[in-house]
Structure formats: C-alpha cells, structure tokens
Amino acid sequence: MTELADPEAEFAQFVCLTSAGTVPADLFQQSWLPFAGEIFSRGISTIILSEKIALSSDRSPYRFLLKNVWHSITAIKGTFPTGVPPPSSRGHIAVSQAGIFELVHTAKQTEMKPNSIYKSGFKAFTMIPTVGEPFTTDKYEWYMDFLQHLKGFEALVVYKLHDISGPKKDWLYDWIIEAFYSSVGTTEESVLKELINCPIVGNQWEISIHKDYVKMTS
Helix, strand or coil: CEECCCCCCCEEEEEEEEECCCCCHHHHHHHHHHHHHHHHCCCEEEEEEEEECCCCCCCCCCCEEEEEEECCHHHHHHHCCCCCCCCEEECCEEEEEEEEEEEEEEEECCCCCCCCCCCCEEEEEEEEECCCCCCCHHHHHHHHHHHHCCCCEEEEEEEEECHHHCCHHHCCEEEEEEEEEECCCCCHHHHHHHHHCCCCCCCCCEEEEEEEEEEEEC
8 A cells, every 4th residue: 555645744854873892782872862862852752772783784874873863844944954964973862864854755565654663673774865866756766666476575665865864965865765564574784685686786885774763753
C-alpha cells in the first residue's frame, strides 16, 4: 500500500554524528542526552537516535544519525532564524548538519509507524548527494519499487531537502530514504548487499544499515 504524505505533516532535521575512537553506545548516549535536551524544547515532536551496524561494505562515514521530527515549518523558522548551524563538536562528539528535509512519500507493508522506535528489525539508509547524476523521476520510481520488493520489507519514508535549509550547494544530501526491514527471513548483510549491487545506485550514494537506539517524544 502506498500513500502520499501531506506536505505540511512532517519535516525532519537529520544530524550526522561521529565519535572519537570506539566509544561505547551507552557512553555516547550519556554525552548526547544533555545536547538532545537542549534542542527538545524548540518545537520538535520526536527525536530518534540510530546507530550504524558495522558491516564491511557500508558506504557511510557516520556512526550515529539523529532524526529530529517537526510538524511545523513555523517552529523550524523560529528555531533557526539565520539558518541551520554549521558543523560543531562537543567533547568526543562531532556534529554535522544534513539539513531540513520534507517528507514527500511513504509506503508500508504493515501497520508499523516509521517514527516509532524499531526494535524488531533494522533500517537501511540511502543518502543521495546534491552533486552527481540527478535522481530523476524514472530512477525514483524504480528504486522505490526495488526497496519494497526486497525480502523483509515493512515500510519506507522518503525525505527531500527543503528550501528552508538554504542553497542546495551548501548541503551533502538532496534525498534521504529510510527503508525498514524485519529481521525474520532476511539479514542486515543481505539487504546491504542488495542495495550496493542495485544497478541504479550511484557511486556517491551513501548506504548503511542502522538500528534505532533511543527515542524521545514531547
């Protein structure tokens, strides 16, 4: 079943996080939670922190990915009147903003909610850069169909970089796609292999498998 999303229903601020050395996830969480608390009062409805599963062929340099879900473009403008902040660091955590993205498409096989904490499976991120070959309508439709026909598919959400982020040239990604898969009948390694070998996947696309680690809601 496929449905188009209300363009005012959801915006997501994606933040890419790296840590110095091999910091355990629980120690990372202790350092991250105060930072999350500072931004939580700005109109964000949900914060989800996911951790990359270490697989040999993944294509992402970031260990953690933070997704801040907003339901008001007005709240975003009020929080970032001069634009989304530049990269920064706090202790052993380096923070890189990916920008503000608009939810433009959803598809689901089950009744799962993509913004709920996902413990029964894993999710594959496809990060399509602002540079390189354009993600045409034909490629978009083909890739959506491809993701939904992989074993274990449960749902997907598609985000497009929004103008509120500023000039596209200042940002890494034009599209971010989250595809959710059940751990029953498939594995993280097999899904990643399928995605890497997909014939339309560009060499500059960043693809990785994540597990949700923690969630905060207002």
